[in-house]
Amino acid sequence: FFFLDYVGVAVYQFGSALAHFYYTIEPAWHARVQAIFLPTAAFLAWLSCTGSCYNKYSQKPGLLGRTCQEVPSALAYALDISPVVHRILVSPDRTADDPALLYHKCQVVFFLLAAAFFSA
Numbered sequence: 001f002f003f004l005d006y007v008g009v010a011v012y013q014f015g016s017a018l019a020h021f022y023y024t025i026e027p028a029w030h031a032r033v034q035a036i037f038l039p040t041a042a043f044l045a046w047l048s049c050t051g052s053c054y055n056k057y058s059q060k061p062g063l064l065g066r067t068c069q070e071v072p073s074a075l076a077y078a079l080d081i082s083p084v085v086h087r088i089l090v091s092p093d094r095t096a097d098d099p100a101l102l103y104h105k106c107q108v109v110f111f112l113l114a115a116a117f118f119s120a
Helices: 002-023 027-033 037-058 062-089 099-119
Strands: none
Touching: 002 037, 002 062, 037 062, 062 099
């Protein structure tokens, strides 16, 4: 069941990448990264699942086991959230009443908080 959980996490990671790629990305940036974004997101989701399963299967103690599990997940998160961060940074008017920007900022903060609890 741990392995199925890790598959679910990988599917969630790729699903988040899809949603961010099609709903939050700026059009100019979409044109620049469209050839590599989704294949890279799929590879990192697979790597995250594989690293987590390997860690659980081999029971590597200490830093090596945590590295196999957390580094691929961190890389996947960094790629998956990059359209959101890009949109926040290049927003033409940060003082405008755009609730989507606030929701994106909250998403980043809450996920990082959850990641800190997960890795502790």
